[in-house]
Amino acid sequence: MNEGPLLFLLYINDLSKTINNKSKPILYADDTSIIFKNSKFENFKNDINIVFEALNRWFEANLLSLNFDKTHYISFTTKNNHQIDLDISYANKLICKVLDTKFLGIHVDSTLSWKIHIEQIIPKLNAACYAMRSIKPFMSQETLKMVYHAYFHSIMNYGLIFWGNSSHSVIIFKIQKNIIRIITGCRSRDSCRELFKKLKILPLQSQYILSLLLFVVYNKDKFKLNSDVYNMNTRQKYNFHLPSSTLSVYQKGVYFTGIKVFNNLPQSIKNLGNDTKKFKSELKNYLHAHSFYSLDEYFNVNRE
Numbered sequence: 251m252n253e254g255p256l257l258f259l260l261y262i263n264d265l266s267k268t269i270n271n272k273s274k275p276i277l278y279a280d281d282t283s284i285i286f287k288n289s290k291f292e293n294f295k296n297d298i299n300i301v302f303e304a305l306n307r308w309f310e311a312n313l314l315s316l317n318f319d320k321t322h323y324i325s326f327t328t329k330n331n332h333q334i335d336l337d338i339s340y341a342n343k344l345i346c347k348v349l350d351t352k353f354l355g356i357h358v359d360s361t362l363s364w365k366i367h368i369e370q371i372i373p374k375l376n377a378a379c380y381a382m383r384s385i386k387p388f389m390s391q392e393t394l395k396m397v398y399h400a401y402f403h404s405i406m407n408y409g410l411i412f413w414g415n416s417s418h419s420v421i422i423f424k425i426q427k428n429i430i431r432i433i434t435g436c437r438s439r440d441s442c443r444e445l446f447k448k449l450k451i452l453p454l455q456s457q458y459i460l461s462l463l464l465f466v467v468y469n470k471d472k473f474k475l476n477s478d479v480y481n482m483n484t485r486q487k488y489n490f491h492l493p494s495s496t497l498s499v500y501q502k503g504v505y506f507t508g509i510k511v512f513n514n515l516p517q518s519i520k521n522l523g524n525d526t527k528k529f530k531s532e533l534k535n536y537l538h539a540h541s542f543y544s545l546d547e548y549f550n551v552n553r554e
Contacts, residue, residue: 364413414458
């Protein structure tokens with residue numbers, strides 16, 4: 251048994267305790283990230299300096315040094331705001347600013363457009379299509395479905411809860427429809443909706459809806475009911491409260507979109523929220539039956 255990684259994690263476990271409440275440290279395996287937020291630029295710089303002074307003391311006390319080749323910072327802004335440039339230094343060395351970074355296998359960019367992440371997985375998904383086309387003459391449809399889930403779906407679904415609402419995801423859906431046509435032997439212009447239903451494979455946006463809703467029911471303590479916010483006695487009182495925001499990047503985020511999607515569920519499925527196994531089963535049946543191609547389709551289905 252290699253105890254090195256475990257001992258290293260124990261060694262750095264108290265790192266987060268050295269940082270004050272002006273930031274939020276995230277430690278995962280040997281990756282460490284620190285999140286700062288402040289509405290005032292001057293306070294923002296001051297918070298960073300205070301935290302880095304504490305980090306410097308911790309590194310010196312533990313006889314460790316910072317790897318500057320793997321250390322950088324990224325500032326998150328909306329598309330209409332200017333990028334914030336900070337002179338962040340540690341041990342008299344400047345820490346470089348980047349416009350995107352890879353975090354736990356997901357490429358995160360400064361405007362949270364997810365464009366770079368999507369561009370990174372496109373070649374992998376195209377390679378899966380090529381492989382599927384090559385083996386199709388020798389495999390049954392059931393075997394091809396297994397290959398799809400192992401080789402294509404696993405890549406497409408990773409981090410989907412974050413980037414699934416991006417306008418750039420449309421190219422991923424086109425590739426998914428391409429591989430569905432390969433599995434079924436259909437022509438390039440044939441409609442795929444019934445093929446998705448037949449194969450019991452969810453279209454990209456339906457899979458995104460599934461990911462969102464499972465996140466919501468597994469983390470219900472992170473959401474407020476309408477009845478907790480307003481003194482109301484209507485059928486919406488057991489819906490989750492939707493925060494007020496006009497910021498597009500927030501409205502496209504997991505929390506806001508998750509609430510909207512959950513509140514639009516049929517009541518019979520919402521009522522299963524306390525039984526996650528039944529909820530997941532009925533939700534999958536619902537999504538397979540409708541095979542939604544977009545969030546608009548999903549939001550409009552109960553209004554018809």
